[in-house]
Amino acid sequence: MAKPSPWLCFRAPGRRLWVREGIQPSRSRDWPSWLAEGEEHLVEAARRAGTELGHGRGAARRVMVDGRFGVWRRNRHGGLLGNWFGDRYRNAIRLEAEMEVSEKLRAEGIDTPAILLAYAHRNGLFWRQHLVTEEVAEAETVFAARKQPAALQAAAELLEKLFASGLWATDLHPGNLLWQNRAGRCWLIDLAGSRFLGRPLKASEITARRARFARYFRKHGGEVPELFRPWLSVSF
Structure with a gap:
């Protein structure tokens, strides 16, 4: 049914x-x-x-x-x-x-x-x-919370779930993830243009998405948090 x-x-x-x-x-x-x-x-x-x-x-x-x-x-x-x-x-x-x-x-x-x-x-x-x-109460973007290790770890875990689900999100970056510090939850927002591929993302796709996510910190904040620096060093 x-x-x-x-x-x-x-x-x-x-x-x-x-x-x-x-x-x-x-x-x-x-x-x-x-x-x-x-x-x-x-x-x-x-x-x-x-x-x-x-x-x-x-x-x-x-x-x-x-x-x-x-x-x-x-x-x-x-x-x-x-x-x-x-x-x-x-x-x-x-x-x-x-x-x-x-x-x-x-x-x-x-x-x-x-x-x-x-x-x-x-x-x-x-x-x-x-x-x-x-509205997600008492939340800030992961980019704004980039000095908080718990926020970065939660973001990394959420991304892995999204990759495994097969979601292809066109605008997947730290400004479109929300962090609720008190609840310890990370939220995905702005799904415009997103779609499911019907399979988990391939390794090459994951590498590219991770690198794009990490570059956002450097472009808008000047440096990449230590947790995400390895994502920039992996060749495609």
Whole structure:
């Protein structure tokens, strides 16, 4: 028997809204209202919260959804595609794929924040994609926690789990891992563009992903933590 979907799905021409089962709308804005004006509602919710989380392409805003703090992110292309297309997509497929990856990771016991709400709407010829995930309380990025040995060890262990699961994450770096010091947990965030290969990563793929992860510390922090230095010395 197929596992029931965790989402309520609402559709209209040029608009899609997915809401996690159990999440309730506010009295003044029901789900049909969100379907019609989801981006406007998110902008207003973020304005009220007034908190920006992160910077650059991954910049996100805090919002409140059904009494819970959530993190709103608008999907954007990276690299050269980002220069050309920014936050414009041909359809909502990439957003749906991210939702599926998130649920599979959570089912496998890998820490990644629950998706509370996803919204896509057509804007001219293209679509915009929005995602609200549950906020990970009292957390900082592994990059910010790079002086803490426990954070680095937890990150290394999480990466090995991801490699074994067959996840190919396009933006797997220390800025997209969160460390909860009090709970001793490491979380993966920003799954846009990620996919499962249907097999564990090959040794050459793991070597390349490890090296890329380690280089992030050097590029943005000036030096690579000792734990990850061997990842740069292995030839491909």
